[in-house]
Amino acid sequence: MSTSTRTGATVVIVPPATANGPLHVGHLSGPYLAADIAARAARARGERVVTTAGFDVHQNWVLTRAENEGVDVEKLAAAYRNEIVAALDAARIQYDVFLNPQSPEYQYGVTTLAADLTDAGRFPLRELELLACEDCDRTLHQSYVVGECAWCGAEAAGGGCEGCGGYTSAENLVDPRCNRCGGEPRPFLATVPVLPMEDYRDELVEIWLRAELPERARRIVSHYLEHPLPDVPIAYPTNWGLRGTGPHEGLRLEVYAEVGLSTVYGVAQSLRPGALGLEATAEAWSEVASLWHFNGIDNGFYFALFWPAVYLAAGVPADAIGGAQVNEFYTLDGQKFSTSRNHAIWANDFLTDEDVDIVRLYLAWDRPDRFASDFTLSAYREFEAYVRPLLDKARDAEPDRSTLPASLAAADVTRGVAALEPRRFDPALAVRAVLTGLAASAPGAEMLLSILTGR
Numbered sequence: 361m362s363t364s365t366r367t368g369a370t371v372v373i374v375p376p377a378t379a380n381g382p383l384h385v386g387h388l389s390g391p392y393l394a395a396d397i398a399a400r401a402a403r404a405r406g407e408r409v410v411t412t413a414g415f416d417v418h419q420n421w422v423l424t425r426a427e428n429e430g431v432d433v434e435k436l437a438a439a440y441r442n443e444i445v446a447a448l449d450a451a452r453i454q455y456d457v458f459l460n461p462q463s464p465e466y467q468y469g470v471t472t473l474a475a476d477l478t479d480a481g482r483f484p485l486r487e488l489e490l491l492a493c494e495d496c497d498r499t500l501h502q503s504y505v506v507g508e509c510a511w512c513g514a515e516a517a518g519g520g521c522e523g524c525g526g527y528t529s530a531e532n533l534v535d536p537r538c539n540r541c542g543g544e545p546r547p548f549l550a551t552v553p554v555l556p557m558e559d560y561r562d563e564l565v566e567i568w569l570r571a572e573l574p575e576r577a578r579r580i581v582s583h584y585l586e587h588p589l590p591d592v593p594i595a596y597p598t599n600w601g602l603r604g605t606g607p608h609e610g611l612r613l614e615v616y617a618e619v620g621l622s623t624v625y626g627v628a629q630s631l632r633p634g635a636l637g638l639e640a641t642a643e644a645w646s647e648v649a650s651l652w653h654f655n656g657i658d659n660g661f662y663f664a665l666f667w668p669a670v671y672l673a674a675g676v677p678a679d680a681i682g683g684a685q686v687n688e689f690y691t692l693d694g695q696k697f698s699t700s701r702n703h704a705i706w707a708n709d710f711l712t713d714e715d716v717d718i719v720r721l722y723l724a725w726d727r728p729d730r731f732a733s734d735f736t737l738s739a740y741r742e743f744e745a746y747v748r749p750l751l752d753k754a755r756d757a758e759p760d761r762s763t764l765p766a767s768l769a770a771a772d773v774t775r776g777v778a779a780l781e782p783r784r785f786d787p788a789l790a791v792r793a794v795l796t797g798l799a800a801s802a803p804g805a806e807m808l809l810s811i812l813t814g815r
Contacts (some may be wrong), residue, residue, distance in 0.1 A: 368649035369408045369524055371523045371627055372399045372782075375655055376414040376459060376619060379437040380425045383447040384704035385735060386586040386697035389723040391654035391685040397724060397787055398652065398685070410630045410648075412623060413448060415441050418615045421503045424540065432599075438462065443708060450711040451720065452814030455687070457626040461618070467602060469636055470623045473674065474553075474594065474613060475606035476638035482673040483553040483594045485607060490550050491530040495543030499598040500530035502615060504540055507533030511583070519616065525580055525660025527590065543661030550597050553608060555617070557589035560669045563678045564589075572683030572783050574730075576657055577664040584665065592617075592666060616662055620670035633678040642675025651676070652782040653684035660686075685785045688732040705735070711767035717751060717813040718744050721794075724787035724812055750798045769800035776808050787812070 374395040379381055383392070392413075399411045416422075417437045426433035448455070460466055477483040492502045498504045502518045507626070509516040510532055514523030517539060521528050530536045536545050557564075568581050594617045595604050601612030613621075628635040628644035635644045651671070653663040663684040669680060689696060697704045711719060722743045726733055764772070776793025779786040794812060797805030809815070 362684060367648045369410050369631065370399075371651040372402070372409060372411045373623055373651065373653045374411065374453075375653075375659065376416040376622075377444045378416045378419050378421060379440040379444070380419070380422045381440060381699035382443040383707040384697050385710055385723065386690040386692065386701070386704065388447075388451055388707050388733070389690045389727050390656050390720075392448070392453055392784070393451065393720060393723050394445055394685060394687070394727060394729070394787060395654035396451075396790045397781060397790075397812060398654070398782055398785060399454070400814065401777070402406055404777075404807065404811060405781075406676065410457065410489070410627055411455045412457040412626050412630075413453070413455035414457075414622070415444050415461070416615065416619065418601045418613070418618055419460040419502060420598075420600045420615075423549045426505060434462065436804050447707040447711065450708060450716065452716060454814075458583045459622045459626050459629045466622065466625075468699050469629070470618060470621050471602060471605045471608070471613070472637055473621050473625055473641060474604065474617070476593075477673055478553045478607045480638060483555055485551050486554050486591070487549055488554070488593065489531075490552075490593075491545035492548055493535065493538035493541060493543040495539045496538060498540060499540065499596050500536060500538060500545055501593075501596055501598065504538060504598075505530040505533065505536050505545075506539040507536035509697065510534055520661055521660055522658045525576055525657050526583075527592075527661040527666070536577040538700060552590040552596060552611060555594055555666070555669055555673060556591050557588065557665065557669045558591075560672045561589060563672050564665065564668060566678055568664075571664075571681065572685070573664055574657065574684075574686045577660045577684065577686060580660050581664055589665070589669075609655075616666060617670065619664075621674070622668040623667070624671060624676065625667045643786045645674075645676045645680070648676070648680045650682040650782070651680055652682045652773055655684055655686055657686050657688055677806060679754075682782060685729070685782060688728040688730075690726075690728045691732065691734045693736055694734055696750065705737075715744075716747075717747075717815065718747060720813050725791040727787055729786070729788070735785075735795065740796050750795055764796060764800050766802050769797050769802035770804060773797040773802050773804040773808055777804065777811075780811065 372395050399409050416518045426436045505518040509521040511526040512524040516528045595608050595611035595613050600610050627640040631647050632644040655663045772793045775786040776790040779789040794808045
């Protein structure tokens with residue numbers, strides 16, 4: 361097992377928000393706020409940091425919502441993009457690169473990189489048997505298909521299983537059917553580019569041995585240590601997605617492939633503006649020391665296996681891939697946050713009505729990182745009532761003699777700062793440490809507070 365000693369930039373990846381609805385508090389508590397805190401802490405340590413954010417237009421959930429509501433899909437996506445950006449700004453979530461799939465520059469850069477990878481033999485064209493709906497003729501992939509996960513038996517759509525985080529497609533789901541009209545699948549042949557993940561097994565095993573991954577993600581990895589890695593289509597003959605160019609003419613890029621490629625493209629643009637194509641992009645990535653994903657567990661297959669394989673295919677050095685910090689599900693009053701059922705506390709509304717310092721501290725403290733947690737407004741109010749006097753005390757700089765002695769509180773602050781390094785990321789510990797430090801006016805508490813609150 362090798363340990364990376366690379367020097368260079370730290371890359372922090374925030375998953376793009378799907379443009380079929382606004383952000384809610386569940387989103388903020390998971391990858392978005394966590395990535396921002398980790399990036400701020402890295403900058404405070406003197407590291408060169410590149411953060412990416414963006415929004416995801418090309419999930420076919422977006423087209424489905426637009427068609428169901430009878431609105432233009434591009435206008436719907438643009439409206440939600442504005443809401444997503446407003447929520448990120450209100451939450452003080454910073455980013456160096458914003459990946460906008462509706463911009464011509466993004467579209468050209470990502471499709472050029474994808475085409476170069478096929479021309480280089482890394483996304484080879486292969487004839488596959490795919491499935492389409494017998495009734496509406498849609499190619500069954502992503503949200504267009506639903507069935508049972510072959511691993512855990514949960515109902516799942518194409519892409520990933522929320523139950524176990526495994527890879528799902530029309531071809532590996534049990535009893536697949538069209539999720540739009542209920543039609544039965546019919547097979548057809550198509551020539552599409554694929555990522556032959558088995559080609560990267562040795563590098564992936566090296567990454568898995570040293571990467572920071574949660575136990576549930578490692579269960580996915582363990583499965584593939586005993587079974588062949590899949591050939592995953594990079595593009596489909598379908599009606600929604602980024603239009604392919606060159607060898608991908610007439611196809612649409614598969615959205616999870618697009619997300620991985622957009623990360624490679626976006627970071628390269630930040631490091632070396634104007635870097636386009638496979639060769640220039642790989643050269644830009646030579647400046648990266650480590651890459652860290654912040655994701656929900658439902659994307660387990662992608663952050664543990666697929667995206668690292670995409671990065672390797674694109675020339676990202678294996679020892680630059682550090683791992684992922686992952687959150688479990690955050691529920692609201694005991695039920696899953698749901699955009700479609702309007703069971704949510706919307707981020708823009710909450711951040712407008714509440715003190716952003718308190719919101720960030722509470723969501724970092726209550727983050728569902730090692731196990732699922734439940735947001736209740738009553739618990740938030742209790743936290744607010746406890747924390748607000750400490751924030752006021754920090755402004756007065758008068759220590760509370762009933763708390764820990766300053767030297768012990770300072771040691772706690774040191775532990776809190778260390779807890780924000782990606783490999784040992786524990787923002788709840790950092791919040792507890794900063795509250796202890798503020799009560800005792802301990803050295804370093806204000807610096808840690810500024811990282812956590814984004815002030």
